[in-house]
Amino acid sequence: MPLVKIEIRKGFSLEYKKAILDGVHQALVDALGIPDRDRFQRIYELDKGDFECPPDRSHAVTMIQITMFPGRSFEAKKKLYQNIIKNLGENPGIGGNDIMIILLEPPMENWGIRGGQPASEVDFEFKFDV
Numbered sequence: 001m002p003l004v005k006i007e008i009r010k011g012f013s014l015e016y017k018k019a020i021l022d023g024v025h026q027a028l029v030d031a032l033g034i035p036d037r038d039r040f041q042r043i044y045e046l047d048k049g050d051f052e053c054p055p056d057r058s059h060a061v062t063m064i065q066i067t068m069f070p071g072r073s074f075e076a077k078k079k080l081y082q083n084i085i086k087n088l089g090e091n092p093g094i095g096g097n098d099i100m101i102i103l104l105e106p107p108m109e110n111w112g113i114r115g116g117q118p119a120s121e122v123d124f125e126f127k128f129d130v
Contacts, residue, residue: 001111001113001124002032003066005065006043006064007045007046008020008043008046009047009060010048011059012045015092016092021041023084023087024088027087031077032076032080032130033127033130035125060093062098063100066080067104067106070128071128072128073129077103081101084101108120
């Protein structure tokens with residue numbers, strides 16, 4: 001049940017933003033084995049003055065923060081990073097140097113889901129130890 005927060009600069013089309021959302025989601029499905037329907041994603045658009053980055057980045061700079069349950073292997077995380085870079089490079093055409101990804105993994109007891117249950121007490125149909 002990853003929660004995805006994507007920050008980009010303002011000025012991109014709906015198709016561009018949808019391609020980002022689709023590319024990140026597909027990478028999560030392929031690398032971590034999450035169910036395809038498990039899609040919690042948000043895009044935040046910022047004015048250029050509210051989004052500073054190094055001068056060697058383009059206007060397409062994209063920051064991706066994924067909050068997810070702990071338990072994935074280092075190899076699965078590397079595959080996730082590589083899949084995101086590949087997918088977003090293909091569509092909408094963002095260069096790898098313009099993409100930054102960070103994973104946050106709060107303990108399962110810090111997630112209140114499905115009517116207020118701690119995630120540590122919920123039986124999920126997918127595995128975290130990939």
